[in-house]
Amino acid sequence: MDKVILESKNLNYIYPDGTHAIKDINFKINKKEKVAVMGQNGAGKSTLFLHLNGLIEPSSGSIEVCGEPIEYNKEKLLQIRQKVGIVFQNPNDQLFAPTVEEDVAFGPMNLGLKQKEVQKRTQEALKMVKMENYKKKAPYHLSGGQQKRVAIAGIIAMKPQIMILDEPTAGLDPQGIDEVLTIINQLHQEGMTIIISSHDVEIINEFAEKIIVLKDGKIIETGTPQEIFSNHELLKKAHLKPPKTAQILKILNKEGLKVNYNKTKIKECCEEILKAKINKN
């Protein structure tokens, strides 16, 4: 069976004002992969994501979901949105119903599911994001972190195979970030393919299995966190800073401690330093 679940083929997108935001983008994402798209503001992350469930139609090229190119008619798009769910960066772009519960129910209801199934999915999704006690509240009365969790619940309730989250941790406090990452990791463990965007190298270093680096609408590199974050030249080019662990390893190396540059996860980095220290003594 083919492992590729999402593919971009020679994707280009030009906004009506002439901005060429996506330039010949090719990538393949495997089933159950945990992918991060990185790049500075304006690199094209959000524009790329809007293509992945057909919210915008490419100027040229195509997106394939489960081996089939997206077709831009109402019926086919509804099918695609069942497979690929997007959580927008700003919850205000997503939440609009008078109560949390109605908001989460909106997606599954639109899929034409029976009332009972809609209710079941809504309760399950709210439970998963730990918002079941807020279901009668108005979304605009919630904190940023709570709104984000409700927005995620709305997508969970549609049971997509692929979940796309545009800067899911931006603007949240440390606890809010942890809560969102815990939910995303749980979804991944349950078998979902996850794609997130971020310019936070610390979060992505610990989170992603694969990183796609965007710059000016182009992919400039794809690799594991270890490959990407030990490549200081590349990070500079993409206007990203190496994570603290990579910076520490670089300094220690300069100081003569033989440590492996590629160990950028906190745990691995600590092990590497301890090993080098023991070897030295």
Ligand SMILES: Nc1ncnc2c1ncn2[C@@H]1O[C@H](COP(=O)(O)OP(=O)(O)O)[C@@H](O)[C@H]1O
């Ligand atoms: N609605 C729009 N009309 C014209 N240009 C846009 C629009 N939205 C975004 N852009 C431009 O497209 C490029 C990519 O933007 P975006 O996808 O938002 O990047 P990112 O999400 O990485 O910050 C930028 O140059 C941005 O100014």
Ligand SMILES: [Mg+2]
């Ligand atoms: Mg964006």
